[in-house]
């Protein structure tokens with residue numbers, strides 16, 4: 001039996017292959033591999049898509065988050081509040097920017113940062129970084145209110161095109177970061193990312209930081225480094241951005257189909273959508289109450305590319321011991337880490353593939 005991948009990058013490529021080849025030929029003919037015209041064009045298109053005036057391409061999403069934080073010029077070592085339930089990169093970027101991650105737990109239903117806990121942590125911090133986990137926005141209305149004058153920086157790596165109360169991911173924060181890692185909803189053919197903001201000064205600062213602090217050749221105005229988007233990646237992203245609304249719609253349809261196929265299964269909790277959100281289903285993550293690892297192994301043995309996002313929370317990672325947290329620090333995040341199971345979902349997934357995933361999952365659950 002053929003296997004079903006977690007994400008089918010070939011299926012997405014097939015839809016844009018002609019456009020990408022043409023675009024690559026155009027770049028190869030000019031040799032404009034860095035700062036080519038496609039980068040500026042993509043930045044303009046992505047800013048519009050994100051409902052803001054400025055987008056700056058970066059080498060990856062982790063850099064984008066670090067650069068957004070650096071542009072804010074927060075005091076050295078200041079605390080930055082972020083959810084414990086996120087990919088490790090959110091915390092890495094905070095440390096790289098010379099700041100201190102202050103983790104808070106998530107709500108038990110949607111596993112998004114809990115505004116009440118964020119409110120408790122914020123008085124001792126200088127910024128808030130909500131993460132739009134799995135493709136739906138954190139409760140940004142509540143978070144902006146509790147943040148008051150403190151800057152809010154969205155980690156929108158998993159939420160390109162997601163809405164809350166009709167307002168798109170990236171347009172809520174003072175400045176926001178996203179990732180175009182190949183498996184994201186908008187994925188490059190390698191690493192890439194972007195910072196988006198309405199604030200012209202912040203956009204300028206980010207552009208300087210990612211270009212050796214230099215606005216004029218060999219004059220370095222501020223400390224920076226090299227984190228630019230490659231022209232070839234911009235070509236891919238321009239072609240894919242045109243399809244993204246349709247792809248996100250297809251993801252929603254696939255998520256609804258899983259909801260239907262999996263409802264009522266014993267020991268299984270389906271992912272919910274926070275009221276007010278339009279989800280873009282970067283990941284369809286169910287929770288298995290008992291025996292998650294056995295269920296995962298059965299799915300994988302049947303050729304189904306299920307995964308776990310994420311098996312070990314940031315605060316229990318060896319690299320982040322120094323933050324001073326321990327087992328029990330964030331009980332909701334820790335419980336979720338033992339139950340989460342991510343099922344294959346991508347815009348081109350077929351009903352047949354989804355039925356096979358659901359049947360295999362139901363059989364595995366019945367055996368536990």
Ligand SMILES: *Cc1c(COP(=O)(O)O)cnc(C)c1O
Pocket residue numbers: 060061062063086087089090131155157158178179180181191192193
């Ligand atoms: C992917 C991801 C990042 C990092 O992006 P890269 O492009 O891989 O550096 C940051 N935060 C979250 C939540 C992510 O999922």
